[in-house]
Amino acid sequence: MERKEEKKGFSSEKEGGIWFTFSRRNLLTLAGWGLFFASIGAYLSQIMGYKGFFYPKVLFEPSPRFSVGDPKAFSENSVTTLKSRKIFVVRDGNSFKAISVVCQHLGCAVEFSKEKNIFECPCHGSKYYRNGVNFAGPAPRPLNHFEIILDDSGRLVVDTSKIVPLETELVV
Numbered sequence: 001m002e003r004k005e006e007k008k009g010f011s012s013e014k015e016g017g018i019w020f021t022f023s024r025r026n027l028l029t030l031a032g033w034g035l036f037f038a039s040i041g042a043y044l045s046q047i048m049g050y051k052g053f054f055y056p057k058v059l060f061e062p063s064p065r066f067s068v069g070d071p072k073a074f075s076e077n078s079v080t081t082l083k084s085r086k087i088f089v090v091r092d093g094n095s096f097k098a099i100s101v102v103c104q105h106l107g108c109a110v111e112f113s114k115e116k117n118i119f120e121c122p123c124h125g126s127k128y129y130r131n132g133v134n135f136a137g138p139a140p141r142p143l144n145h146f147e148i149i150l151d152d153s154g155r156l157v158v159d160t161s162k163i164v165p166l167e168t169e170l171v172v
């Protein structure tokens with residue numbers, strides 16, 4: 001009988017050391033618990049999101065205020081499309097305007113037609129005059145105009161978080 005117990009594990013209570021005896025049953029039990037806790041951990045990490053749990057949920061967006069460069073870089077009586085910023089810089093003489101490319105119907109990007117000198121929406125045919133006022137199609141109102149100023153270094157700065165009245169212009 002004593003011999004049988006000796007075969008069971010590394011040590012026994014009799015030897016006064018380890019609580020766990022090495023046997024196939026104990027090994028399987030331990031593996032079962034390990035698997036159980038591993039699945040709980042995997043489930044919780046799915047729910048909380050590993051990174052989301054440790055980092056604040058912040059949306060990184062580019063600043064709405066940005067420089068578009070030297071006024072001289074825009075030729076007189078021109079419309080320059082800045083696709084990445086979703087604006088048109090319209091220069092008439094020494095006057096500058098920053099106009100949104102976002103159509104006021106359903107948000108498509110309008111395009112400037114040099115031949116017709118108007119903005120046209122490719123989605124449902126809305127049309128806007130060069131000053132952004134709508135005159136055809138389903139668009140219910142003019143294109144948004146954004147604040148445009150000169151900074152201390154003489155560069156044009158647009159702030160797309162500030163919508164200004166249509167008449168607003170920067171004269172340089």
Ligand code: FES
Nearest residue numbers: 103105106121124
């Ligand atoms: S989104 Fe421009 S006309 Fe519909």
